[in-house]
Amino acid sequence: xxxxxxxxxxxxxxxxxxxxxxxxxxxxxxxxxxxxxxxxxxxxxxxxxxxxxxxxxxxxxxxxxxxxxxxxxxxxxxxxxxxxxxxxxxxxxxxxxxxxxxxxxxxxxxxxxxxxxxxxxxxxxxxxxxxxxxxxxxxxxxxxxxxxxxxxxxxxxxxxxxxxxxxxxxxxxxxxxxxxxxxxxxxxxxxxxxxxxxxxxxxxxxxxxxxxxxxxxxxxxxxxxxxxxxxxxx
Amino acid sequence: xxxxxxxxxxxxxxxxxxxxxxxxxxxxxxxxxxxxxxxxxxxxxxxxxxxxxxxxxxxxxxxxxxxxxxxxxxxxxxxxxxxxxxxxxxxxxxxxxxxxxxxxxxxxxxxxxxxxxxxxxxxxxxxxxxxxxxxxxxxxxxxxxxxxxxxxxxxxxxxxxxxxxxxxxxxxxxxxxxxxxxxxxxxxxxxxxxxxxxxxxxxxxxxxxxxxxxxxxxxxxxxxxxxxxxxxxxxxxxxxxxxxxxxxxxxxxxxxxxxxxxxxxxxxxxxxxxxxxxx
Numbered sequence: 327x328x329x330x331x332x333x334x335x336x337x338x339x340x341x342x343x344x345x346x347x348x349x350x351x352x353x354x355x356x357x358x359x360x361x362x363x364x365x366x367x368x369x370x371x372x373x374x375x376x377x378x379x380x381x382x383x384x385x386x387x388x389x390x391x392x393x394x395x396x397x398x399x400x401x402x403x404x405x406x407x408x409x410x411x412x413x414x415x416x417x418x419x420x421x422x423x424x425x426x427x428x429x430x431x432x433x434x435x436x437x438x439x440x441x442x443x444x445x446x447x448x449x450x451x452x453x454x455x456x457x458x459x460x461x462x463x464x465x466x467x468x469x470x471x472x473x474x475x476x477x478x479x480x481x482x483x484x485x486x487x488x489x490x491x492x493x494x495x496x497x498x499x500x501x502x503x504x505x506x507x508x509x510x511x512x513x514x515x516x517x518x519x520x521x522x523x524x525x526x527x528x529x530x531x532x533x534x535x536x537x538x539x540x541x542x543x544x545x546x547x548x549x550x551x552x553x554x555x556x557x558x559x560x
Numbered sequence: 561x562x563x564x565x566x567x568x569x570x571x572x573x574x575x576x577x578x579x580x581x582x583x584x585x586x587x588x589x590x591x592x593x594x595x596x597x598x599x600x601x602x603x604x605x606x607x608x609x610x611x612x613x614x615x616x617x618x619x620x621x622x623x624x625x626x627x628x629x630x631x632x633x634x635x636x637x638x639x640x641x642x643x644x645x646x647x648x649x650x651x652x653x654x655x656x657x658x659x660x661x662x663x664x665x666x667x668x669x670x671x672x673x674x675x676x677x678x679x680x681x682x683x684x685x686x687x688x689x690x691x692x693x694x695x696x697x698x699x700x701x702x703x704x705x706x707x708x709x710x711x712x713x714x715x716x717x718x719x720x721x722x723x724x725x726x727x728x729x730x731x732x733x734x735x736x737x738x739x740x741x742x743x744x745x746x747x748x749x750x751x752x753x754x755x756x757x758x759x760x761x762x763x764x765x766x767x768x769x770x771x772x773x774x775x776x777x778x779x780x781x782x783x784x785x786x787x788x789x790x791x792x793x794x795x796x797x798x799x800x801x802x803x804x805x806x807x808x809x810x811x812x813x814x815x816x817x818x819x820x821x822x823x824x825x826x827x828x829x830x831x832x833x834x835x836x837x838x839x
Contacts (some may be wrong), residue, residue: 374659512784519629526587529588
């Protein structure tokens with residue numbers, strides 16, 4: 327491991343521990359790490375965005391005389407008018423260009439991929455040979471159909487929900503609760519994975535990051551003892 | 561304060577300490593718990609298995625360092641599998657801070673990145689492509705104009721394997737390792753729906769419920785978080801792939817067990833306290 331790699335690993339470990347110090351309570355070390363992270367992320371994005379603009383637009387314009395790129399560059403230069411109260415309206419030109427392009431492109435595939443194909447999958451015939459865990463198993467298809475219809479009934483607000491409509495709406499509510507529960511479970515799993523990833527890095531016996539773990543434990547223990555001492559005096 | 565009141569008001573810091581212990585212990589001393597197999601992971605593996613030598617596979621790194629623990633193992637496993645099948649791997653990314661993972665994955669999987677003798681013939685790193693969904697539409701139409709240079713500054717048109725790859729019609733497979741926007745829905749809208757390309761994804765566990773709705777008709781296979789990556793590593797053993805996720809999966813299982821215990825205890829405390837009051 328060369329010097330830069332060693333320093334990088336130790337810095338990464340130190341910043342990880344600074345962020346995790348938040349588990350005890352909000353503190354300056356945590357805030358410092360948070361600000362450095364945001365600053366680095368913005369700096370990284372700025373540098374590689376600038377490189378892309380150079381490679382894609384400025385280089386062809388300046389080296390090959392590709393004049394087409396003048397137009398997008400000029401539109402891009404209008405973004406800083408966001409900071410002017412007087413000329414803020416100019417900022418709307420690039421924003422409307424970006425939003426318009428995005429919506430136009432999005433709509434092209436949206437109907438097919440997120441509307442028609444989704445409905446087709448919901449009303450598709452079940453596969454009698456599918457395993458029980460597959461979404462196309464007859465029981466699962468029936469559950470999907472009942473849940474979808476029930477959820478749609480839950481969002482009917484034009485008539486009072488009573489009688490059969492109320493029962494259908496209850497099915498929808500239960501379906502959504504189960505879906506939210508599944509989403510919560512997956513979120514817990516994802517958060518644990520992040521913690522596992524960091525601890526794997528910190529506790530790797532072949533690396534150097536673990537050197538800082540006992541240091542952090544001692545610092546946090548000292549802070550806890552000092553605060554308890556202050557509390558006892560007051 | 562009764563015992564049941566205390567159960568409901570456990571100091572969160574106690575839970576954090578327990579969580580750290582429960583997660584750290586299997587990492588230091590793995591237990592080797594069995595890893596089950598989900599149908600989405602099997603479908604993912606089977607789809608890559610159908611790739612023939614010379615087929616073009618686009619691997620898109622659509623995540624940031626925040627998702628690294630879940631998605632970097634997915635990235636390495638996907639690249640190793642595609643390489644074993646002889647695919648031409650075109651790597652790019654729509655997240656600015658995710659693109660550097662491509663270079664790292666090349667080094668970890670192939671030993672070298674741009675200095676590798678097969679760089680430019682078997683795999684290429686086109687780096688970050690800006691503008692999210694607009695960028696995806698653009699690579700579908702003309703990948704060489706959208707990415708005029710590779711990650712290391714070489715003109716894309718001069719890279720041998722890129723000579724026959726013009727756009728979406730040349731892609732046999734797209735694998736998006738995605739943790740947000742732009743991600744799966746954008747790829748489906750701009751590439752899968754437009755060109756009928758087979759699409760696979762590896763997502764963070766948070767995104768998994770929102771991705772399942774596309775399986776199997778639109779998304780042929782899904783790797784769901786760390787568990788999906790671990791399952792995929794097990795399937796790749798036959799290619800000699802050495803996975804790293806068995807100890808983390810032990811940690812995952814034990815941490816879930818701890819969360820379940822605390823949820824049960826909290827609810828038992830709540831029910832018994834309420835029952836006691838009603839009495």
